[in-house]
Structures are given as structure tokens and as C-alpha cells.
Amino acid sequence: MNIQQYQYCFFGVVKREFLRFLQQRTRLLSALIRPLLWLVVFAAGFRAALGVSIMEPYGTYITYQQYITPGLCCMIVLFNGMQSSLSMVYDREMGSMKLLLMSPFPRPFLLMCKLIATAILSLIQVYIFLIIAQFVDVETPLLGYITAVPAIFLIAFFLGALGLLLSNLIKQLENFAGVMNFVIFPMFFLSSALYPLWKMKEASLWLYWLCDYNPFSYCVELLRFALYQQLNLEAFMVVFISTIFVSILAMFSFAPKRENRR
């Protein structure tokens, strides 16, 4: 196989993911409605109750809407990653996964193509959300939109790989509801998406530790800083290492069913 053939394969897999995304118009709608409800309804209600003092990377006092925006962006990426996991389970049940696994290209490359396609879709959805968020008084520095691209891409890659891994653990489509309860909600709520961790520490130390060990918290912080043209090195390292670790596990989980040795 030469580089051009790898290109055809890459664009073929990405195009299919896009076509499928376009077929599911409600997917885009629900991907945007969910965080917008949090931003417009939840954040407005809690604005008065939850004051956020000056903290990095913000140079001054910020509104609660401003604070939760990076968390909501990560929520979009998280849901998209899980949606792609759902579509993998669906593909497996419908049989079309066999086509992908029977391709003569290396399996890690094929899975990588899928992850990149998922990441691009996440990126598009996050930017649509960020544009709409401007109308709800969420101000992001103009350059922040550019510096956030690699951060969103890395986060999307991590969460997509996690979805890929989960898709191999979920044996039936019906079990997907469990992912909502045991993965999405704990990951989101036990993070710095909705409240700063120091506030959590004041409320409960063990909850703080749970949030602190949750890699999703680092996704949120990585994006929060990236939107202000800063690099949170600790967050970057945690997300980067988690991405590599989860990607390797996901690749291994797609190895053919092996019975015994020769």
C-alpha cells in the first residue's frame, strides 16, 4: 500500500462519518441544545448563587456563564465521543464493522481514521456552540478561538478513543443507557466543568479527590486555558498521556478473536 492509497482510505472513512452525521440531523441539534440549556437556563439560575472569584486564566471576575463554557464545550465532545461509540456498537450489530476490520490496511490506522473523523465532527459542533454562546454574553478572546483548536482536537481524540474502548465492552445496543449513568454523568459532574475544584474541596474532601483524579477535569482546564491563549502544562500532560493510554487499549480491544497458539 502506498501513501496515496492510505489517503483514499483516510478520506473514505472520514467522508462516511460525515455523511452519517448529516443523515442524523437531530444529532447536531441535540448536541447543541443540551449545552445551550445548561448555559442559558442553568447558568442563569446559578449565576446569583455561585460567584466565581478571580482565578487563572481569567484576569478579572467572570460570570458563571463564562466559567462553565469550557466545561460545556467538553460536554459536547464527550457526548460526540460516546455517540461515535454508540455508532460502533450499531455497526457491529448491523455487521458493517466487519467491512472495516477486513480492510487490508493496518487496524490501528483504520481506527485512527475513525478517531480523527470523530474529532473533526466534535470540533465543528464546539465552534457552532461557541458562536451561539457569544449571544449569551460569553466573551472569548478572538485569538482564543485559534489556540483552542489543538486543545479541542486532543480532547476529542481522547474521548473518542474512550468511546472506542467502551464500544468493545458494550455487547448490545440496549446496554448503551448504562454508559450514560456510569460514564458520561460521573465524568461530567465529578469534574471542574460546573464548579472550580477549590469550591468542591470546601464542600467535601473525598469528592474533591475524585474530581482531581478525573481526567475530564484536565480536559476542561486544558480548554479553559487554551481559550485564553495559555497552556496549562499539567492538564496537557494528563490529557496527552491518557489519550495514548486509552488509544492503545482501544486498539488492542479490536484485535481479532484469537483462540490458541500455533
Added chain:
Amino acid sequence: MSILVENLSYSYGRKQVLKELNFSLTAGFNVLLGPNGAGKSTLFSLLTGLFETGYGEIKICNVDLIEQKRSALRLMGVVFQQSTLDLDLSVKQNLLYHASLHGISPVSALKNIEPILEQLQLSERLNDRVRQLSGGHRRRLEIARALIHQPKVILLDEPTVGLDTDSRGLIIEHVRGLAHELGICILWATHLMDEVSGDDELILLDKGQVRAQGRCDRLCDDNDTKNVFELYHKLTSSVELM
């Protein structure tokens, strides 16, 4: 030799489903006949590299499937028992997606497949969504798709399941034609004895073992049976009595 299987065994846990299979196939129309649960689908999963076993050897056109899996996969086209089409995409989109998985450009893919689509009467339906196609047309599309990368071997796992008699007849006729025209090896797995013709190369699989292999009419003569129905019952029941 298009397909060579030597001492192939496979177990699900403690249950052995394939026992020391040995057979070889050349270009032409070959039938793998066996009842449900005979091990046909497991054998297909092994032949397509979806399962791997440590016992035995599989070679596709002299390429070792375990040692040189990617090269072997390039030589194969497969139609699975369960449809693997994306129902919400068009015929063309499904074909191009498959072509991309084999590193073929959209232009070359459409050029390769044009005569086959014509022959399978699908040319007019390129832009239709797969969901709009009948069961027979979907199967034809899967056959066309399996041919898009110009393989040397085509594996079809019970491709007529769920189709009416006319569609079944048409599909089997098309595939026999393709085997003859393209000079490729076709392995057609089925449990339907009326899909076997006298001049087909037959492998009779039962309870994970090959009971017989050879030209169907010769096997019937050798076993003093009039047709494949009798042959099947004689060979499978004789083993059961042992």
C-alpha cells in the same frame, strides 16, 4: 491453489466447532454445504481473518493468512450472511466507501465496477439509498461491492438467506456467471441443497468436519446416490451412526 486449508481447528471455550479441516479449492464455483451449526460461519470468520486460530493453516492464492494477513485480505472479497450495507447511504456511497477501505480512488472504483453493475442491473440505481432497494437488489449490491477491488477469491456466506425463490435463482445464476467470466474462485456457503448443481465442486461440512469433497456428480456416483439430497443424508447420517 486459490484456497488451501490444512489441519484447521477452532473452539469456543471447550466446545470444538471445527475439527482438523483439510481442503483445497481452485478457480470456479465451489459450494460449502452444511446444516445450520455445521461451522460454516466460523470457518468464514477464520477465512476472513476476523478470528484467528493457532491450529492449522490457511492460504489464499499461496499467501499465508496468518503470517501475511493484509496481503491475503487484498485478494479476497466477502459477502457475509448478515447484510453489511449502510442503509442510509446511497448505492454509490456504499461502493465508494468499500473501495476506499481497499485504497482505491473513487474514479478507479467506478470504472472497475461499471460492467459488474451493468450485469447485476444496478447501474440505474447508483444514487438510490440502499434502504429503498429490495432484498435481492441489496444482495446484488453486496456482490458487486465484493468485486470492486478485483479479488481473486470471493466468499459468500449464505447469501440467499431471506430471499424469495426467483431472487435466489437469479443471484446464484449471476454468481456462477461471474466465476466463469472472471476466472476467480468462489466459495458459496449454503445449507440449501437445491443451490448445488452437479458440476459444482462440493465440500460437505457437518459437525465441524469435512465429510466429503469433490465434484458433486462424482461424489454422488462414488457413494451410490442419485442426487445431492441423498448424498447429504447418506454421509451425514452414516457418520452419526458411527
